[in-house]
Amino acid sequence: EAQVTQNPRYLITVTGKKLTVTCSQNMNHEYMSWYRQDPGLGLRQIYYSMNVEVTDKGDVPEGYKVSRKEKRNFPLILESPSPNQTSLYFCASSPNPWDGDPYEQYFGPGTRLTVT
């Protein structure tokens, strides 16, 4: 089954304790992206990656890191989480434009993060 998986689905942590949210896709997509969803703000892009070892900032990259060492995985790293990073996070993947519709993004189920 074609899917994007995220782990963990729920996480409660404390300020300053480093954490990683994993994202993996099994569709051989080159493009992957991270978003956060907040009430009244919709989805905001954190980082995206058009290919292995290629990452770019979205609209709200501050406080986040990503890496793309292999095509299927795109982890989101919070080196020192703060309460304003409490949010619902989504990972997504899609083909590149020359392989298909790049905007038919497949989203993961979401990770609910609470930072106290």
Place this chain on the structure above:
Amino acid sequence: DQQVKQNSPSLSVQEGRISILNCDYTNSMFDYFLWYKKYPAEGPTFLISISSIKDKNEDGRFTVFLNKSAKHLSLHIVPSQPGDSAVYFCAASTFSSTDSWGKLQFGAGTQVVVTP
């Protein structure tokens, strides 16, 4: 600075009638627009898209209209069904840019409730 705006946070419509969702954007460089649908506890799913070279795109019960001069697009759902009850996000990108096509801007979303 939100460049994609959905000014109606909610919409209630009777089953069988038309749902019209609106979206405005401020960046004239946007040339590709999309709608995503999201159910609670799930990731968004791609619904329909439109390129700026078109003013209309239809897919079954869903039609997206683009008015470039007004920087406005709308999604029509006809007829509305109870299963259409979800949050709908409008998104935009500069697809023609080889460097930044992967950067997506989303609106805040519109909650649609279809009543029997």
